Amino acid sequence: MRIKGIASDTLIFILETSKSTAPQEFAGLLQEKDGIITEVLILPGTESSEQNAVIKLFMMPNVKAVGSIHSHPGPNHEPSQADLHMFSKTGNCHIIVGYPYDRQSWTCYDTEGNVRELQVIDEKFEDFE
Ligand code: ZN
Numbered sequence: 001m002r003i004k005g006i007a008s009d010t011l012i013f014i015l016e017t018s019k020s021t022a023p024q025e026f027a028g029l030l031q032e033k034d035g036i037i038t039e040v041l042i043l044p045g046t047e048s049s050e051q052n053a054v055i056k057l058f059m060m061p062n063v064k065a066v067g068s069i070h071s072h073p074g075p076n077h078e079p080s081q082a083d084l085h086m087f088s089k090t091g092n093c094h095i096i097v098g099y100p101y102d103r104q105s106w107t108c109y110d111t112e113g114n115v116r117e118l119q120v121i122d123e124k125f126e127d128f129e
Helices: 008-021 050-058 081-087
Strands: 005-007 027-033 036-042 067-071 093-097 106-109 119-121
Touching: 005 008, 008 036, 008 067, 008 093, 008 106, 008 119, 067 081, 081 093
Parallel strands: 005 036, 005 119, 067 093
Antiparallel strands: 027 036, 027 067, 093 106
């Protein structure tokens, strides 16, 4: 499935959760509907160390996800070596959020850690569940 973008509500949820969790990190898996990321599966009990958050993402092999999201406690949204390793295992759309957790405070990377475009989509979607 080609990812067209992320729903703005989902992005706002990610930014607000990252902000309220900081300086602890927050991590989750991204799920899509019709090519648009609309769901974040939050990892229970994500711990404060970057390594723990990333390792916990590895431990969810049976969850179908198009990528991942995690926050950094500082303004840097560059992937670490552990991040890059995790990117190679799950999906092709990996968001890293950094301080101050506003609409410009995130970057999306592909499996190899290259910056990729991710459109923010403002439409409202019906929930079929
Ligand atoms: Zn990281």
